[in-house]
Amino acid sequence: MACKPLIFKGASRPTQGATTAMAVVAAVKFLPWVASYAMNIYIILVYVIYFMIKSFKDKAEERKNWDAFHPILVAEGLFAVANVLSYLRLFFMYTTSSILGPLQISMGQMLQEFGKFLGLFLLVLISFTIGLTQLYGKDQKDPAKNQTEDCEGIFCPRQSNDAFHTFMGTCYALFWYMFSLAHVVLFVTRISYTEELRSFVGALIVGTYNIVVVIVLTKLLVAMLHKSFRQIANHEDKEWKFARAKLWLSYFDDKCTLPPPFNILPSPKTLCYLVTSLSKWVCSHTSTGRVKRQNSLKEWRNLKQKRDENYQKIMCCLVHRYLTSTRQKMQSTDQATVENLNDLRQDLSKFRNEMRDLLGFRTSKYAMFYPRS
Structure with a gap:
């Protein structure tokens, strides 16, 4: 039986929804290339900026006297992030391994689930941060204490409520609460012995944060990651083979010949493509070129x-x-069901006959001539 094509009448022109869907698909296909290109540019620029600033640094001034946003310190921070990203790019090579490939795919899916969870966690974190900052942010710091201790917040050996004076300090404290690393003592949140209500409200907010985040949200994250891993584990072989084939095909695409940062320099293939494009553009503006272009358009259609x-x-x-x-x-399922019903009917009939025999009944029409045992 030959299959006829599915022709939808009245749809000679693409609708607005179809056009939007095509645009979305094109954007989705284009996003990975843009992300990879942006990461390459970031890594290259960070390397260049770091070595430029390193060469022009002031050696006479000591590092401990530098400003927090000194160009060299900023460059070193960006350089550290660039090193992490550059080495993590090798992680995609694990796709070729039959042992590490499925784990890499599972990890990618789990990171997507973690991104969904991160939106919920950030909302909760910002909410509690604003509340605690509003409660303790108006307190004045003790000048004598600042002279004796050159620290603030959770970084001090003797913890106090100055961890909640600023928005960033409160964020740090609440974030490290999840890992039990921010040992901010609750009784020191009392500004004075007469402010019992304020101390109670602060302790209540911190306790509620621990219940919501440490007990509820972290367990929710573990459940989400476990569910995501189970979904991938059921068909991880197919997912891994698809990802491996996709990686193989990427080497056959007509893309950059050299890896970054060497792809910035024009290669001979790029020059050849440029000359070919210019020659085609010049030939297309002649009379013979116009005829060929029209014929090529017809063939393309x-x-x-x-x-x-x-x-x-x-x-x-x-x-x-x-x-x-x-x-x-x-x-096949229906046939198996009918066979099961027939077997069940036969079993019930045998069971009924056996029960009648045990109770002294006879199923034959001559049962009246036989005495009961």
């Missing part, structure tokens, strides 16, 4: 029409094959 027809045929055959296999499974 015919090829596109044939491709669409083949796509419709293939989709029709796939749908027909799926429906046929589903129908066969349903028929």
Whole structure:
């Protein structure tokens, strides 16, 4: 039986929804390339800026006297992040391994679930941070204490409520609360012995944060990651083979010949493509070139029409094959159900006869001539 193409009448022009969907698909395909290009640019710029600032630094001034946002300190921080990202790019090579590949795919899926959880966690963190900062942020710091101790917040050996004086200090304290590393003693949140209500409200907010985040949200994150891992583990072999084939095909694409940062320099292939494009552009503006361009446009339209027809045929055959296999499974299931019912009916009939024999009844029409035992 030949499969007819699925032709939808009245849809000669793409609708607005179809156009939007095509644009979204194109954007999704384009985003990984943009992200990879942006990461390459970031790593290259950080390397260049770091070595430029390193060469022009002032050696006469000591590092301990530098400002917190000194260019060299900023460059070193960005350089550290660039090193982490550059080495993490090798993580995608694990896709070729049959042992580490499924783990890498599972980790990627779990990171997506963690991104969803991060939105909820940030909302809770900012909410409690604003509340504690509003409660303790108006207190004046003790000048004598600042002279004796050159520290503040959770970084001090003797903890006090100055951890909640600023927004960032409160964020640090609440974040490290999850790991039991911010030992901010609750009784010191009391500004004075007469402010019992303020101390109670502060302790209540911190305790509620511990219940919501440490007990509820962390367990929710573990459950989400476990569910994501189970979903991938059921068909991890298919996912890994698909990712490996995708990695293989990326080497056959017509992309950059050299890896970053060497791809900034033009290669001979780039120069060849540039010359070919210029020659085609010049030839297309001649009379012979216009005729060839019109013919090529007609051939392209015919090829596109044939491709669409083949796509419709293939989709029709796939749908027909799926429906046929589903129908066969349903028929086999129904047949097995009928056989099970027949077996059950026979078992019930045997059981009924055995029970009648045990109770002294006879099922034959001559049962009246036989005495009961």
